[in-house]
């Protein structure tokens with residue numbers, strides 16, 4: 001890698017901005033290109049406790065975020081449970097989040113350039129990036145251009161539709177203090193309502209090779225109308241979301257001679273929940289650390305240890321989670337039911353939302369809490385006032 005040119009980062013979302021900040025702080029010369037800079041990228045904007053704890057500077061964007069601690073899960077058949085999460089989810093406007101991260105990058109010394117990179121040529125000896133205002137040379141290339149970009153297939157094989165989700169949603173004027181998740185019959189995905197500081201981000205996601213986007217959009221609109229959300233003044237959005245299968249994650253290559261990919265560009269999104277912000281930040285950190293140390297190829301191994309193992313486990317159980325059955329009932333119905341009936345199960349759900357419960361030791365935790373879950377469910381069933389619509393038997397949860 002030639003040292004006389006800067007490291008170039010394509011994309012100034014969370015992944016690119018954090019990678020730039022860390023590299024500049026380590027004394028590297030960095031130039032970052034983003035065609036829009038800070039913008040309201042289609043996103044729920046939900047950041048888990050795990051993410052905020054690891055990156056405490058995110059709390060600086062407090063005014064652009066909303067801490068939401070109350071959650072509602074709705075099963076495909078319409079059963080509803082509300083519960084308090086131990087750690088609230090921080091829901092960000094992406095304009096505020098990206099703005100904060102890009103400001104930090106500039107303060108650290110990154111040259112932030114508002115420009116669309118139209119073409120990349122070169123090899124291990126150096127790269128040339130073509131933008132409308134000129135050509136730039138770079139010694140190393142970090143691709144952080146998100147899920148929809150020109151460059152992934154220049155370095156790796158194109159992403160298959162089976163590895164993507166489509167999303168459709170609305171930024172809706174108004175406020176709420178309830179995070180809502182509606183699971184859906186026959187769709188590998190869900191509807192979400194994420195209340196932000198000054199509006200609500202509501203959307204739907206489904207596998208690209210499953211339900212067409214127009215149908216998902218209609219489903220979301222019907223649901224929003226039924227649940228009292230007005231779309232007057234709302235802004236529609238749609239985007240793609242990586243949702244890699246196990247076999248794709250098994251073969252995933254995230255760096256080569258003179259280049260690396262981070263965040264959505266590399267497909268680093270939880271295939272069950274769609275959480276990508278944490279993985280964008282974490283992959284940026286791992287990549288920047290390896291590049292700053294002069295051992296860029298180390299990024300692949302560090303990512304494997306820290307991120308890919310977890311994402312592969314999620315990919316492995318994703319189909320079962322959305323489409324499987326336990327004792328003749330869908331997994332999703334069971335999850336909502338157990339969340340209502342058992343305090344131990346609610347605690348587990350709260351930890352999953354916080355990101356403090358990973359997939360690696362999920363099975364062990366389930367076995368560990370099984371006796372309490374069974375006892376609590378039995379007690380709840382015996383005490384249940386069968387005919388009441390909303391039962392009061394659960395201390396911190398309500399069930400309809």
Ligand SMILES: Cc1cc2nc3c(=O)[nH]c(=O)nc-3n(C[C@H](O)[C@H](O)[C@H](O)COP(=O)(O)OP(=O)(O)OC[C@H]3O[C@@H](n4cnc5c(N)ncnc54)[C@H](O)[C@@H]3O)c2cc1C
Nearest residue numbers: 011013014015034035043044045046117146263264276277
């Ligand atoms: C509808 C939806 C809801 C989501 N909700 C959540 C959620 O609640 N929580 C969560 O954790 N994750 C969520 N995600 C995932 C999350 O949005 C992504 O994982 C995250 O934005 C990835 O960050 P990134 O920096 O890798 O990419 P991005 O945020 O996509 O940033 C890429 C940047 O590259 C720039 N760019 C692209 N091409 C070029 C080019 N040629 N030249 C210059 N610049 C370029 C773009 O302008 C953009 O700013 C959601 C995704 C979607 C689609």
